[in-house]
Amino acid sequence: MKPTDIRDPEFFHRVIDCQYACPAHTPVPEYIRLIAQGRYDEAYLINWESNVFPGVLGRTCDRPCEPACRRGRVDEEPVAICRLKRVAADYRNEERIRARLPKAHRRKNGKKVALVGAGPASLTVARDLAPLGYELHLFDDQAKAGGFMRSQIPAFRLPEEVLDTEVGYILELGVVTHFKRYVESLRELLEADYDAIFVGTGAPRGRDLKNLPGRKEADPYVHIGIEWLASVAFGHVESIAKRVIVLGGGNTAMDCCRTARRLGGEDVKVIVRSPFAEMKASPWEKEDAMNEGIPIIDNHVPKEFVVENGRLVGMRFEKVRAVYDDEGRRSLVPTGEPPAFYPCDEVIIAIGQENAFPWIERDVGVVFDKWGLPVLDKETFQSTNPKVFFGGDAAFGPANIITAVAHGHQAAISIHLFLSGRSVHDRPPPQVNLVSQKMGIHEWSYDNEVDDDDRYRVPHADLEVALRDRRVEVELGFDPATAYREAERCLNCDVQTVFTAERCIECDACVDICPTDCINFVEDEEDEAALRKKLRAPADNLDQPLYVGGPLKTGRIMVKDENVCLHCGLCAERCPTAAWDMQKFLYNVTKAAPLCSL
């Protein structure tokens, strides 16, 4: 095996599971340590630079980081990364943060960029480009910026003022806003004097069940989930009937049913086609819905809206079970039982959403594929019309906020390169830093003691109070003391075990001390599969890399399975020659402009 090239920043990046899994690659362990130190401002700014909406995401993120968290592989549950992010936002000092945020550039650089849709993708592009002097024009058909963060996420999960503040940080950078203005034609924008156009219009069309019997007759009692949530958010809808069925198994369905409970729905049910375990909704969102007395009925396929005398009286469903073929593909097979009837007064359909670009003419150089999505360069987000860039749900279909932010960062870089006359493929490398944490024989500048605590629960508001008002936030957030305990559960996976083969005397001290049997000194093998079989502890997690060092004096090699390394530093404490050292690896995705001083 070739020794691992740790000069390639992606090797150690991959070891930081949470950061690697995050679409925006937020340096998670770095900000968690700052939270433990009570340095909430710095923790907030690290987040702000990387994911732009820490307060929003600390409440609503899909948290791809948490299933990836190494703690989840040695302990029962991962670190509550998302809710720690909220802690940074909750306890930051607003005044000090504002003093450290970038200011609008005093001299404009003469280039104009139009941003269509004021959701997280466009706002990220705006934030990244504003400090460089671009004149930014933000268009949206709503009265306020935020996009789906405002219209889709109910206030009991995301208070409006949290969103307003973080959107405000961006708009205050001198963005020219054109609200309540629906862009009807891309051609018009192209013919205006914009140097580049960014499309961040999301996936605005909610799926319907157009062909289901009774759909047309039931129409006054049937709502499309995302449209209904938007109407609630903007105050157009204030009540719902007592008996409500929500169709769908994603997070939007969860938001719909919980909102319905708050608007007068007493008997609210979620009915979904797939088995409970395979629903798209995040487990914690399902849990929250069920805690509010909302049953989730799975394996039921909608068959008919039952309308009597012009009134919706209920829905009929076919019972199914999931059958899997050899390749694991699922099909829902009817069980043959008689159809199930559930009475209801209103139905909310939340079965997914689609992209729609009715405002983009098909002859302005932007090519669409057979699924109606723009043909884009996956790295640069540039469309077939070099002046037009896409990001967020508008780029590759519905995803989530943090993905939209990650797209925004890259699109901003592309726009900046494009308007500077450089190749959009000339991507800047990440900013990295690798520094020893050694302070003394048994002393490190990070807290290397591994806590045994179980994951802490975020306290919730009293259910009765919460259900009375849709604006009462359900999750109360960690108090600082609990936040500290939870932060201490982080294993500091960014503090890397760096091995210097030339110094190793093969005394085995590290092998003997390693609590999780990560380290091995073995005879070399040609391929990784053979090597994995020779290690002290099973090394069967192929997503996790092997760190190979050597060859050493005896001809053997050092092999470390990164899978369950606790980053406790005992190998380095036990090493007599400092062949092992604990070094903090900071990895930052480069943005279009340096933003704030950290």
Place this chain on the structure above:
Amino acid sequence: MTYIRPNFRHPALPRNELGYTRRDYEGALSTLCAGCGHDSVSGAIIQACFELAIPPHRVGKLSGIGCSSKTPTYFLGRSHGFNTVHGRMPSVATGAALANRELVYIGVSGDGDTASIGLGQFAHVIRRNLDMLYIVENNGCYGLTKGQDSATADVGSASKKGVPNPYPPIDLCAMALDLGATFVARSFSGDKRQLVPLIKAGIAHRGFAFIDVISPCVTFNNTPQSTKSYDYVREHLASTGTLDFVPVRQEITADYEAGYTEEVTLHDGSVIHLYKEPDLDVHDRHAALRAIREHKEAGRILTGLLYVDPDSADLHEVLQTVKTPLRDLTAKELCPGSRALDAINASKR
């Protein structure tokens, strides 16, 4: 600052027949110097006891004084232990073994504890063929008192102080062979592949099993002029061959390499597979002594199994001791009454 070992372990550690993982045989966190060979020997003992599936509470671990003698704290944390007076581990081990022969006895000593202050006790425990495993962690210096040359340091070897040692060394393996030890081996702390099967065989052996483990002192005796440094030992290592230990209750499966040149069946029915030169005879005491001497003259350190006599009579057999541990004997058996005494007296008249 931390001396705290995390409590998390690899979630998929293999388990032995008792359902224990290797981690169930660990002890407290070592306070020896980072890189000390002794910690590797502890690691090897842990591995051997795990693989043999010895119930931890069926082990007695004994030691004297010194860095090496601290190590029983760092392995088998659920076993019985006794730290004796300097050099007096053999007599306490003898007493313990006579009182309860059902435990596995593992003695750990150092070159000072065995070759200097404890030389007399060492000689007699060999002569008596006490059923125990006696490991010397041999680093050629007194590490606990700042690295003075010990009685096993080679002539001309220099520790950190830099002054070559003028006195000839005691070769503990040669001495053990001379005094009639029934299992003699030498190994190196940096070679667990050899050391672990040796420890397993030594535990299974009935009678006195002796392993001299060269275990470098990283702090005082890992210098370029030392003959007990990691580098010197690795460069001058010679071996009688490799070996596998096959416990009695384990079916012989393909896990063990084929092609061994000799098979030694121990008293309890377990087997040692030796992979060695066919002309080396591990049952010939004189040949073993000769081989040690010849390698030494050629500047090499001969490791591996040097001698074994699987069928010797151990101290219990010689003394015809009672099989039951003393603590399980009742007053009735211990004080059989005046009639029994009269019978004994009558037999002597």
